[in-house]
Amino acid sequence: MPRRRGFGAIRKLPSKRYQASYLGPDLVRHKASVTFETAEDAEAWLADRRREINNEDWTPPRTTKPLTFGEHAERWLTHRQLKPRTRYHYRQILDARILPTFGDVALKHVTADLIDDWHYRMGEATPTATAHAYGLLRTILGDAVQRRLIDFNPCHIRGAANTKRVKQITPATLAELEALTKAMPERYRLMILLASWCGLRFGEITELRRHDFDVINGVVKIRRAVVRVKGESIIGTPKSDAGTRDVSIPPHLLPVVKAHLSDNITGGRDGLLFPAAGDPTKHLAPATLYRVFYKAREAAGRPDLRFHDLRHTGAVLAASTGATLAELMSRLGHSTAGAALRYQHAAENRDKVIAEALSSLATKDL
Numbered sequence: 001m002p003r004r005r006g007f008g009a010i011r012k013l014p015s016k017r018y019q020a021s022y023l024g025p026d027l028v029r030h031k032a033s034v035t036f037e038t039a040e041d042a043e044a045w046l047a048d049r050r051r052e053i054n055n056e057d058w059t060p061p062r063t064t065k066p067l068t069f070g071e072h073a074e075r076w077l078t079h080r081q082l083k084p085r086t087r088y089h090y091r092q093i094l095d096a097r098i099l100p101t102f103g104d105v106a107l108k109h110v111t112a113d114l115i116d117d118w119h120y121r122m123g124e125a126t127p128t129a130t131a132h133a134y135g136l137l138r139t140i141l142g143d144a145v146q147r148r149l150i151d152f153n154p155c156h157i158r159g160a161a162n163t164k165r166v167k168q169i170t171p172a173t174l175a176e177l178e179a180l181t182k183a184m185p186e187r188y189r190l191m192i193l194l195a196s197w198c199g200l201r202f203g204e205i206t207e208l209r210r211h212d213f214d215v216i217n218g219v220v221k222i223r224r225a226v227v228r229v230k231g232e233s234i235i236g237t238p239k240s241d242a243g244t245r246d247v248s249i250p251p252h253l254l255p256v257v258k259a260h261l262s263d264n265i266t267g268g269r270d271g272l273l274f275p276a277a278g279d280p281t282k283h284l285a286p287a288t289l290y291r292v293f294y295k296a297r298e299a300a301g302r303p304d305l306r307f308h309d310l311r312h313t314g315a316v317l318a319a320s321t322g323a324t325l326a327e328l329m330s331r332l333g334h335s336t337a338g339a340a341l342r343y344q345h346a347a348e349n350r351d352k353v354i355a356e357a358l359s360s361l362a363t364k365d366l
Contacts, residue, residue, distance in 0.1 A: 004071035008046040010039055018042040022049055030061055049103065059148065067149060069110050070103035073140050084234045085227035092138060097122070097133040107144055112154040119157055128163050135161035171313040174198065174362065176300050188289065190260045191274055192310065194220070198247045199314035199331055202307060203227050206284045207235060211269040215258055218249045222333060224267075226283050231271055233283040243333035248355035252362050321357035 008022035017035040020042040024030050030049075036042040052058040073094060082090065101118045102110055115137070122130045138155035145153050172180065181192045187278040194200045194208075203225035212221045222245050225238045236245055249257060266280045276282040289307070297305045318331055 007050045010042045010046070012039075017309065020045050023058060025053060025058060026060055028060070033061070058270060066106035067109060068103065069105050069107050069140075070099055072097065072107055072144055072149065073103075077297055083227070083236055083239075084229050088229045089132075093129075093133050093136050095299040098137055099131070101188050102137070104169060107149055109151075110141065110154060112156055115154055116157065118219050119160060131161050131163045159304065162303050169312050170304070171316040172300075172305060172310065172333050174303050175315070176305075177310075178303070179300035180296050180302065183299035185292055187264055188274065188292060190256055191289070193253050193256060195307065195310035196313045197250050197253055197312050197362075198319065199318065199333075200247070201225065201243075201311060201333075202286065202289075204238060204243070204333075206272075208273045209269070210265050210267075210273070211260060213257060213260070213261060215254060218251060218254055218352070219246050220249055220257075221246050228283075230288065238333055240333065242330070245330065245333045247331060248352040250355045252359040317358055317361065318359065 004119070008020060011019045011021070013019055013035060015035070017037060018039050018041070019031060019035050021029055021031040030076055032042070032045055036045065049058070077087070077090060080087075102114075105114070119130070119134060122132075122133070134155070134157065138153065138161060141150070141153045141155055144150045177192070177196055181189050182328065184192055194205055195202070198220065200220075200222065201260075204222050207226040208220070212223065214221065221241060222238055224235055225243070226233050226235050228234070240274045260273065265273060272283065274284045276284050277288055293307055297303055
């Protein structure tokens with residue numbers, strides 16, 4: 001018959017040893033993993049458990065095998081609120097770079113030495129991918145610390161999560177932009193202009209619809225973006241909170257915008273500006289654009305130019321008008337926590353001034 005106490009219970013076993021148990025904060029009865037020679041020893045064990053509960057240091061005792069890093073990582077990825085493209089990206093990093101080393105390792109056995117060795121073995125051939133993998137590992141282990149599954153984060157390699165640009169971007173000149181645009185099929189020319197002069201992302205451009213344009217005020221409203229995950233187009237919000245924005249269109253582009261809206265769109269107000277070839281209801285695939293873009297960049301004398309580099313070109317052009325960094329961040333829809341602390345908010349009316357100055361550049365130099 002167990003001896004009832006103020007906290008827990010002690011039972012004398014047929015072996016003459018004592019078994020201690022208690023009802024934990026999780027409302028589950030937990031037994032000591034060992035038996036005790038004396039009732040006083042059992043009392044002392046119960047006193048330690050009660051002290052842990054009172055000090056909020058108590059954690060449920062594990063009766064199964066230790067939680068592995070792989071199990072925790074899967075739970076983290078499942079419950080994390082992520083955009084589809086980001087989730088897919090993290091899934092690829094985990095499967096290709098992290099889980100082969102750490103998947104079956106007990107979470108508490110993921111040590112700094114093990115991480116250092118893994119990071120060293122990844123080498124220097126793919127610095128961006130290595131930085132992304134290290135950053136994801138550090139984030140997942142940081143979550144384990146917050147959940148009190150481990151005492152501290154063993155990721156401590158200084159700067160290992162910082163990405164280093166391998167390819168230095170050379171922005172296109174105005175003459176190169178003109179040549180590139182002319183070399184593109186007519187239905188795609190506005191894509192080049194919106195990417196370069198307005199700094200829009202590919203996913204933002206390919207989700208643009210007729211109702212997103214206010215041609216009277218010369219504004220394009222960025223409210224959505226599309227990403228492709230495993231061949232499927234998924235519509236969501238822009239890449240960041242700052243990505244939801246109104247971008248003033250340089251006045252010299254408005255005639256091109258109006259012509260495209262009049263001649264190239266079906267489907268009324270919801271019609272896509274740049275639909276898939278052969279199906280106006282589906283989004284343009286990157287591969288379809290690249291087939292003509294690669295030829296056009298050769299014709300412009302810039303075989304190194306990537307489509308996303310046009311956005312960088314747009315930032316350089318806007319900066320040349322005297323736009324502040326905060327105004328550039330607002331126009332491009334780019335925000336970070338650090339930038340939010342360092343720089344003031346962009347004035348709403350300044351974006352139109354920047355757009356007009358961009359047209360002045362085009363008028364003067366083209």
